[in-house]
Amino acid sequence: MTSRKMLDPGATNSPSAAAPTGSHVLSPPEPAERARGLLAVLACLTAVGPLAIDMYIPGFPAMSRTLHTSSPAIQLTLTAFLAGVVVGQIVIGPVSDSLGRRGLLIGGCAGFALVALACAFAPGVGTLIAARFLLGFVGAAGMVLARAVITDRFHGPEVPRHFALLSQIMSVAPVVAPVIGGAILSVSSWRTVFGALSLAGVLLLIAVLVKVPESLPPERRQRAGLVGTFQVMGRLTRNRSFMGCALVLGLASAALFSYISGSSFVFERIHGTSPAVYSLIFAVNAVGMLLAGALFSRLSLRVSVKALLTVSVAVCLAGTLAQVLLTVALGDRFAVSWICLFVVLWGIGMLLPATMTLGQNLGRAAPGAASALLGGLQFLFGAIASPVVGLFGETSSLPMSLVMLVSAALAALALIVLVRPGSVTPSERDMVMDS
16 A cells, blocks of 8 residues: 655755755665664764753752852853854754765764863853853754754655654753753762763764764765855755745744743742642653654654644644733633643644754755754754743743744744745655555
8 A cells, every 4th residue: 555745845946956066866775773773873962962951950050159150151151052052053064965974973972072071170150151162063963963864864754753753852851951960960069960961972972983874975975065065055045945944943943942941930930839840840741742743753654744844833823822812811820821831842842853854855955954054043043032031021921922922923924935835846746655
């Protein structure tokens, strides 16, 4: 029995909008056992960023005392890391289209281990801020290249499922990271947290050496060198459908980061829950994202990814709109906040793998550049949205809800205007699979 499904979405402004210097040839299918090992390592590489973001957050007060500095200065170490992740993805992704993936992955893991160690021994907050930027830069290699390797090595109906796996890891890591960090801080100092991150970098380096072969052979690399690679990246920015996917991903991430940065204040200060209860709420919502990703994996075998993206954006918009309207009408209610946020995060759980699948497929001619733009905008929009929630006060859930609503509404606009969910163009192809 065969079924047909749409995988490569959207229109391009020109047939060669992202054409490589040489033709792109699909890799032969991965043997099942080797594929599982490869995917496990790629999933761990994807988790490095969220772990490095959240593991040390419980140690902020102790860091402020140890380094004799203010809380805002310590907060800058987080901002510096996010900036490093954005810049790192924008640089490393396109470069890998010209130089290959494996060498940059090895360098990124080794650099992560060394820079994390430098963070552990930072004598002052200025040094720590600089080191955190570098840590984000080298840590970006794992995130951006994991998506590129999947695009290199896999094709057909397995691609959405693999991107769903990466999205699920991204959902779990922020929940697990503070728990790990808190456990370390209960027996040691914040410097040990960075020591643990350094050890993680060493283990990932070994895993890459053993399990991740070069996925982009010389004959498939950009022949025009680094300049040509970045020119391809420039052409991708003029690809309407690709940039639509990137904007939807970035704006949804703005809603997600707004939730991450503001939900603790909403539930603990406004609704009066304890930190333990808030942790439970956060975990349940994360499980919702995981289940949504699993549902996406199954539905992608029968339903077009573009249709699933449309549904996920609609769910996000409905959840955020309901939260704002109900809060205005009824005031801050615990049940309203939790249920609406669960709905929004369920939608985001499907949206993340959908946009990654569609975007990487549209940018298949230059997977590293495509991954860089997708991941760069994801973290850039998230970094911008996070502090905005706090600017409007912490006495109501409306600031967080409104930021999430605006983000979801703009994502819906980008979907309608740029991705055009109802359109089928010559650039789209039907993927035929056995089921």
